[in-house]
Amino acid sequence: xxxxxxxxxxxxxxxxxxxxxxxxxxxxxxxxxxxxxxxxxxxxxxxxxxxxxxxxxxxxxxxxxxxxxxxxxxxxxxxxxxxxxxxxxxxxxxxxxxxxxxxxxxxxxxxxxxxxxxxxxxxxxxxxxxxxxxxxxxxxxxxxxxxxxxxxxxxxxxxxxxxxxxxxxxxxxxxxxxxxxxxxxxxxxxxxxxxxxxxxxxxxxxxxxxxxxxxxxxxxxxxxxxxxxxxxxxxxxxxxxxxxxxxxxxxxxxxxxxxxxxxxxxxxxxxxxxxxxxxxxxxxxxxxxxxxxxxxxxxxxxxxxxxxxxxxxxxxxxxxxxxxxxxxxxxxxxxxxxxxxxxxxxxxxxxxxxxxxxxxxxxxxxxxxxxxxxxxxxxxxxxxxxxxxxxxxxxxxxxxxxxxxxxxxxxxxxxxxxxxxxxxxxxxxxxxxxxxxxxxxxxxxxxxxxxxxxxxxxxxxxxxxxxxxxxxxxxxxxxxxxxxxxxxxxxxxxxxxxxxxxxxxxxxxxxxxxxxxxxxxxxxxxxxxxxxxxxxxxxxxxxxxxxxxxxxxxxxxxxxxxxxxxxxxxxxxxxxxxxxxxxxxxxxxxxxxxxxxxxxxxxxxxxxxxxxxxxxxxxxxxxxxxxxxxxxxxx
Amino acid sequence: xxxxxxxxxxxxxxxxxxxxxxxxxxxxxxxxxxxxxxxxxxxxxxxxxxxxxxxxxxxxxxxxxxxxxxxxxxxxxxxxxxxxxxxxxxxxxxxxxxxxxxxxxxxxxxxxxxxxxxxxxxxxxxxxxxxxxxxxxxxxxxxxxxxxxxxxxxxxxxxxxxxxxxxxxxxxxxxxxxxxxxxxxxxxxxxxxxxxxxxxxxxxxxxxxxxxxxxxxxxxxxxxxxxxxxxxxxxxxxxxxxxxxxxxxxxxxxxxxxxxxxxxxxxxxxxxxxxxxxxxxxxxxxxxxxxxxxxxx
Numbered sequence: 023x024x025x026x027x028x029x030x031x032x033x034x035x036x037x038x039x040x041x042x043x044x045x046x047x048x049x050x051x052x053x054x055x056x057x058x059x060x061x062x063x064x065x066x067x068x069x070x071x072x073x074x075x076x077x078x079x080x081x082x083x084x085x086x087x088x089x090x091x092x093x094x095x096x097x098x099x100x101x102x103x104x105x106x107x108x109x110x111x112x113x114x115x116x117x118x119x120x121x122x123x124x125x126x127x128x129x130x131x132x133x134x135x136x137x138x139x140x141x142x143x144x145x146x147x148x149x150x151x152x153x154x155x156x157x158x159x160x161x162x163x164x165x166x167x168x169x170x171x172x173x174x175x176x177x178x179x180x181x182x183x184x185x186x187x188x189x190x191x192x193x194x195x196x197x198x199x200x201x202x203x204x205x206x207x208x209x210x211x212x213x214x215x216x217x218x219x220x221x222x223x224x225x226x227x228x229x230x231x232x233x234x235x236x237x238x239x240x241x242x243x244x245x246x247x248x249x250x251x252x253x254x255x256x257x258x259x260x261x262x263x264x265x266x267x268x269x270x271x272x273x274x275x276x277x278x279x280x281x282x283x284x285x286x287x288x289x290x291x292x293x294x295x296x297x298x299x300x301x302x303x304x305x306x307x308x309x310x311x312x313x314x315x316x317x318x319x320x321x322x323x324x325x326x327x328x329x330x331x332x333x334x335x336x337x338x339x340x341x342x343x344x345x346x347x348x349x350x351x352x353x354x355x356x357x358x359x360x361x362x363x364x365x366x367x368x369x370x371x372x373x374x375x376x377x378x379x380x381x382x383x384x385x386x387x388x389x390x391x392x393x394x395x396x397x398x399x400x401x402x403x404x405x406x407x408x409x410x411x412x413x414x415x416x417x418x419x420x421x422x423x424x425x426x427x428x429x430x431x432x433x434x435x436x437x438x439x440x441x442x443x444x445x446x447x448x449x450x451x452x453x454x455x456x457x458x459x460x461x462x463x464x465x466x467x468x469x470x471x472x473x474x475x476x477x478x479x480x481x482x483x484x485x486x487x488x489x490x491x492x493x494x495x496x497x498x499x500x501x502x503x504x505x506x507x508x509x510x511x512x513x514x515x516x517x518x519x520x521x522x523x524x525x526x527x528x529x530x531x532x533x534x535x536x537x538x539x540x541x542x543x544x545x546x547x548x549x550x551x552x553x554x555x556x557x558x559x560x561x562x563x564x565x566x567x568x569x570x571x572x573x574x575x576x577x578x579x580x581x582x583x584x585x586x587x588x589x590x591x592x593x594x595x596x597x598x599x600x601x602x603x604x605x606x607x608x609x610x611x612x613x614x615x616x617x618x619x620x621x622x623x624x625x626x627x628x629x630x631x632x633x634x635x636x637x638x639x640x641x642x643x644x645x646x647x648x649x650x651x652x653x654x655x656x657x
Numbered sequence: 658x659x660x661x662x663x664x665x666x667x668x669x670x671x672x673x674x675x676x677x678x679x680x681x682x683x684x685x686x687x688x689x690x691x692x693x694x695x696x697x698x699x700x701x702x703x704x705x706x707x708x709x710x711x712x713x714x715x716x717x718x719x720x721x722x723x724x725x726x727x728x729x730x731x732x733x734x735x736x737x738x739x740x741x742x743x744x745x746x747x748x749x750x751x752x753x754x755x756x757x758x759x760x761x762x763x764x765x766x767x768x769x770x771x772x773x774x775x776x777x778x779x780x781x782x783x784x785x786x787x788x789x790x791x792x793x794x795x796x797x798x799x800x801x802x803x804x805x806x807x808x809x810x811x812x813x814x815x816x817x818x819x820x821x822x823x824x825x826x827x828x829x830x831x832x833x834x835x836x837x838x839x840x841x842x843x844x845x846x847x848x849x850x851x852x853x854x855x856x857x858x859x860x861x862x863x864x865x866x867x868x869x870x871x872x873x874x875x876x877x878x879x880x881x882x883x884x885x886x887x888x889x890x891x892x893x894x895x896x897x898x899x900x901x902x903x904x905x906x907x908x909x910x911x912x913x914x915x916x917x918x919x920x921x922x923x924x925x926x927x928x929x930x931x932x933x934x935x936x937x938x939x940x941x942x943x944x945x946x947x948x949x950x951x952x953x954x
Contacts, residue, residue, distance in 0.1 A: 034922040041848060046660035115815065117796040118789050120842045127660040129840055141817055148819040270670070271677045275706035283702075285670045285821070314704040324658050326669035328704070339677055363817050377822055380677065438822050445826035447816040 040124065047251060050131040050146045052174065053156030054166040058187045061096075062156065062225035063132055066248070067121050069232045116146045125252045140396075140410035141363040143170065144450055147177040148436075151256040154183045154247070159192045159222075163205040165397045171206075172396045175213035176359065176412070176452065178432045181254060183219045185247060189239065190224040196241045212399060221247050260323040264348035265289030265297070266426070266434050268379035269341050273328055281312055281328040282337060287379070287433035289345060290322040291329070298346040299337055300424040305346055306333040323433075340381030342424040342434070350434060353456035354422040355388070361412050364441065364448035368407040369535050370415075371542040373572035374448065378437040381423050384575060385439070386542075388418040405535045407449075416457060420575075428452035443567050443622075475555035479513045483552040484652050485577060486645070488561045489570060489624060490587030491616045492602055493594035495633040495641075499587060500561040502642035507557060510653065515551050517544055518561040532613045538569055545573035552581055565615045567622045583649060586624045589633030591616050661849055668695075668837040669702040670821060671800055672784070675835045676709055678825035679782035682835075683740070685771075686712040688724045689901045690857050691786035691838055693731075694846055697855045698837060699784075700735065711738035713783075715774055717766040718743060719754060719903035721879050727858045742774035754905040755884070762906075772808050781832050782825075790842045800839050806830040810950050847924060851917045863897040863915045874908030899924070 029037045051059045119130040131146030147153060153174040157167055174182060184206050192198045203220040210218060221230055222242055229235040230246045245253075266287040273281035291297075291308055298305045309330045311318040321327045329343070337343070344350055362368050368387060376385035391414045392401040407413045428435030439449035476483050486503065488496040497518050507514045523530075527543055530536040541564050548558045564570055574582040594616065595603045606614035613619045624630075629648050631641045646653075658666070675682050684699060686692050699708040714728060732739035744752075747765040754762040775783060789796045799815050801823045816824050827833060838846070850857060867878040869889045876883065878891050883905065885891070896909035897920070914920045 030922055030925045034918040038848065038851065038918060038921065042659060042661065042852065044660045045658075046663050115797045115812070118840065119796060120790045120840070122660075122842070122844065127842075127845070145817045145819050149821070271673045273703065273706050279705060281705075283673050285666060312705065314701045322658070324663060324666055326666040326673070326702070375826070377824065379822065380674070433820070436820050436822065438819055438824060440824055440826055445824070445828065447818075447824045450817070450819045 044122070044125065044127055046127045046129065047152065047254070047256060048129045048131070048150045049152040049154060049251065050133060050143070050150040050174070050179075051154045051156060052133055052143055052147075052170040053187075054158070054161075054164055057156040057158050058225045059132060059156055062154075062185070062187065062223075062231070063119055063130055065225050065228055065231055066128075066130070067119065069228065069248075116142045123248070123252055128251065140169070140173065141361065141450075143173050144177060144361045144363075147174055147179060148450070150177075150179055152181045152183065152251070152254055153179045154185050156185050156187050157202055157206070159186050159188045159195075159198055159202065162202050163209060167206070168209055168399070169396045171210060171213055172394075172399060173361075175215065176361075178428060178452075180214070180216040181219075181256070182215050182217070183221060183247065183250060186220065186222050187225055189222045189229060190227050194222075194229075194238045196239075199242075219245075219250055221245070221250065223247060257324075260288050260433075261290055263288035263323070263431060264350075265291050265295070265343075265345040266350060266431070267291075267327075267329075267343045268381065268434075269337055269339050269343065270380045272338060279330070280334075281330050282343065283326070283328045284343075284380070285326045286321060286323050288323045288431055290320060292320050293317075296346050297331070297343045298349065299335065299341050300344060300349060300352040301341055301422065302336060304335040304337075306331040306335050308332075340379075340423075342379075342381075344424065350424045350426045351456045352422050352424050354419040355417065355457040356425070357391070357414065357416055357454040357457060358437075358451040359394070359412060359428075359454065360387070360407065360415050360439070360452075361450045362407040362409055362448065363450060364446055365409055366441070366444075366448070367409075367534070368413070368415075368449060369538040370405070371535075371538045372566075372568050373442060373575060375440040375442055376417070376419060376437050376451075377440060378423055378425065379434070383423060384420040384442075384572075386418050386572075388416045390415050405533075414454070415451075417451075425453050425456075427455055429454075441568070442571055472553050472555065475553070477555075479555045481512055481555070481557065482652060483555050483557055484581045484583060484649075485548045485552060485558045485560065485573070486583050486585055486649065487548075487564070487570065487573060488559065488585045488587055489564045489627075490589060490633060491591060491594045491621055492563055492614070493597045493599055494587040494589035495638065496561040496563075496587050498638050499585075499631070499633075499642055499645070500559045502638055503645050504559050506642060506646050507653075512557050512653070513555065514557045514559060516559045516561065517547060517551075522547075522562075532619075534566075534613070534619070537565065537613075541566070541569040542572065545569070545576060548573065549576050552577060563615050563621070565619065565621045567625065570624065580652070583629065583652065584624055584627040585629045585631065585645060586627040587633040588630050593634045661845065661852065664841055664845055665698065665701070665849070667821070667840060668698045671823070671835060671837040672699055672702040672708075674823050674825070675782050675784065675801075675833075676703070678823075679833075681778070681780050682710045682782040682784065683713045683775075683778065683780040684708070684710055684784040685786070686714050686728070686739075687786060687901075688714065688720070688728045688858060689786070690846055690850060690861060691788065691841075693855050693857050694841070694849055695784065695786045695837060696731065696735070696737075697853060707736055710784075711740050713740040713742065713774060713778075713780075715767060715770045716741050716743045717762075717770065717903050718748060719766070719882075719905060721858075721860055721877070721901065721904045721907075723860050724858055724901060727856075731856070740774070740778065742770060742777070744770035744773060753882070754903060755882075759906050762903075766903075775808065775832065781827060782835055783832065784835050784837060786838050787836050788838050788841050788843070788846075798836065798839070800836055801825060802834045802836065803827070804832045804834060808832070812950065843924065844921070847917070847921045851921065858901060860898045860901060861920065863895050863912045865893050865895050866909070867891045868894050868896055868909055875911070876907075877904055877909055879904040 053059050117132045121128050133143045133146040155170055186199050186202050199222045222239055223230045229238055232248050234244050234246050267284040269282050269284050271283040273283055293308050293310055295308045309332045311321050312328045370387045370390050373384050373386050376383050393404040394412045395402055426434040435453045437451045438447050441448045488500050490496050500516055504514050504516050527540050530540050544560055548560055551558045605611040606617040615621050744766055752762055752765045787795055799818045868875045869891055894911055895913055897912045898909055914923045
């Protein structure tokens with residue numbers, strides 16, 4: 023009995039008082055297709071009396087129409103939310119379900135078992151305290167089971183229930199149950215779970231779900247699934263960890279109040295406690311913990327609070343306030359495990375936005391060290407990560423952030439990666455450790471700097487970045503522009519295929535991953551030359567917006583001029599100066615931009631020239647006119 | 658922390674994240690109990706500052722009179738900026754739930770009205786009080802739910818949402834709907850209102866009110882636009898509302914519960930789900946999902 027109907031009817035006040043003490047448990051159910059996940063959750067909702075009469079009527083009608091259980095009620099239909107998947111008969115996304123008993127409120131993430139939907143499972147598991155892994159008693163431990171268990175372990179869940187389902191279909195056989203438990207124990211060894219509880223159930227018949235079904239499985243001593251979920255201890259370690267809070271928002275209603283708002287990631291705090299900001303090393307003490315219901319004497323992990331500090335220190339959104347005696351890591355390079363969530367593969371060298379809590383920083387995967395095979399738990403080599411693949415990567419951030427290793431702190435060791443052009447959430451990351459290199463490289467203070475070098479050349483350095491299809495006229499134009507700059511007395515350098523592809527980048531081919539790396543090296547080289555005081559011209563197809571944006575980002579504002587040489591594909595193909603289009607059309611050349619590889623047109627280039635125009639000299643002169651202000655020394 | 662404390666902390670986190678990340682957020686205020694809780698949480702999240710966004714009410718012109726009174730009182734007492742938008746084109750065409758059916762009426766006066774208002778003020782984020790337990794298609798909705806330039810929701814390309822890290826990146830013209838109450842249930846809402854003594858529209862409490870029985874529902878006679886059909890007559894009954902919307906589309910339940918504990922008691926012992934009092938869901942199977950794709954909240 024989930025709700026004390028009697029108490030509700032007799033003494034609602036006593037009931038409400040008792041309800042206020044309830045705790046909350048978030049769990050995830052995972053299993054292969056047809057293991058009965060939706061049926062299990064449907065059953066939990068059903069038996070905790072959270073299915074209402076009108077929903078029941080709809081359920082009965084739906085069961086007859088599209089159900090898979092013949093005349094019986096198909097509990098899974100309670101959960102399948104979206105029409106498309108209802109028709110396909112599979113759950114295609116994460117759905118959150120709620121039920122409560124007198125002891126706890128439960129949030130269940132229902133996630134698909136389909137192979138290609140790993141990302142949904144990781145999403146559902148990221149907020150879960152406990153995982154219920156379903157195994158079909160007739161099938162035993164499958165590859166899918168291993169995959170799900172690995173993912174559950176990866177996202178830091180330490181307590182799992184292995185629910186061996188469909189016991190009714192194996193005659194409630196104890197040996198079958200024990201054999202599967204033994205098989206599971208063998209694969210779980212490397213996963214680092216604190217606690218594995220094996221429960222034989224039948225979701226369809228309701229056996230051992232809410233209470234033990236002695237008649238069918240007298241050999242099983244308990245607990246029933248719900249007993250376990252109501253009593254399992256969770257979250258007890260989070261409050262004893264060191265204090266961590268990322269600033270979400272600075273509250274300044276007037277000049278006399280400066281409050282720092284955030285959710286405590288771990289630990290606790292009281293007025294008077296010392297705190298430090300790792301990014302600046304500045305220290306202060308907590309003055310007040312302010313709430314609408316009065317100041318607090320103590321605040322704990324999980325609470326969303328507003329703090330004021332005793333001193334005026336420089337803190338803003340994204341910064342972390344931490345315990346000065348137990349500081350987090352602070353680095354701009356670290357190793358992390360990344361789960362890839364997007365159809366477009368991860369490309370090492372491409373710039374993504376890394377969001378850790380409230381802090382957002384541009385970041386690159388500097389190398390993909392290995393891919394993890396989640397079925398064998400073995401490492402494999404690879405150059406990219408496709409959707410649903412997991413890799414161990416080194417990351418380089420544009421600036422350092424405060425963090426803890428994910429295994430030590432789930433709330434300060436996590437991040438997401440965002441594609442800078444589609445804005446999609448493309449990756450989920452868990453930090454392993456900072457790379458020693460990060461803290462070991464100290465920038466040498468150079469006496470002769472960029473300004474000094476540029477002044478000697480009597481110019482302002484910048485980059486003219488030509489982009490366009492093969493045969494669009496980039497190199498011709500860049501050459502003409504360089505000649506004109508030279509005749510104006512400017513010190514220039516032209517980077518193009520001839521001097522880069524044959525030397526610096528001769529180890530790179532034309533796959534997407536190599537193209538990204540190619541452009542990254544060119545951008546870094548251009549940056550060094552700008553630092554040397556030169557005006558740099560680059561003439562590469564540079565087909566992807568992300569890399570052009572990366573080049574723009576690593577230079578200063580006004581130092582990057584993107585020139586789109588806009589020539590129609592048919593014109594380029596007609597010109598075909600190197601005979602490459604012909605080869606590509608004949609299938610002899612793979613990944614050729616414009617033919618079987620995309621060119622992403624610039625969104626806001628500084629300059630666009632019509633490359634179909636035959637008078638190249640005139641076009642070059644137009645470019646010179648447009649960069650006139652970069653050429654003058656004044657502002 | 659108790660479950661209500663955890664829910665409160667999560668909602669406050671979401672409210673602050675939206676305000677920190679977006680340039681021009683707004684809170685959709687429907688005047689119902691969920692909106693009341695959301696408003697209360699917003700006051701807590703930004704205290705001692707005032708919540709740094711306006712409230713917006715899309716007025717279909719068919720709301721209960723007591724709702725409008727309550728709305729104006731709350732805005733006054735809490736010091737919120739209140740924006741009110743009505744689809745004037747719909748009013749000119751005389752769109753009414755009685756003559757045009759609930760589907761067309763909802764589309765024109767609610768969905769279209771909402772889109773007009775969002776376009777007019779160029780909001781890039783809008784808070785809504787929807788909960789995942791309300792309806793099946795809501796269970797899969799993200800907390801930061803992305804909308805295209807035309808306000809469409811694409812259930813197949815939702816952004817994965819991990820931990821409590823929310824992706825707030827949108828291009829110009831695109832927006833998100835943010836749902837701070839995603840993980841609350843109807844029971845949580847009532848318990849929180851009780852615990853925090855949050856004011857709600859008096860229509861939630863039982864009182865003797867004039868109603869007619871129509872299509873199996875008890876419709877309150879809130880003004881003279883409700884024309885009686887042959888065979889119908891106005892009866893005085895002790896009724897209350899479990900959910901509030903446009904009065905011609907919202908069914909009352911017979912009840913004597915005139916205080917919060919009794920309302921909660923009745924809710925726990927009853928066997929009909931909350932949205933049943935609303936005509937809008939019964940139009941066709943999967944109707945909420947369709948409406949959401951088109952831009953309904």
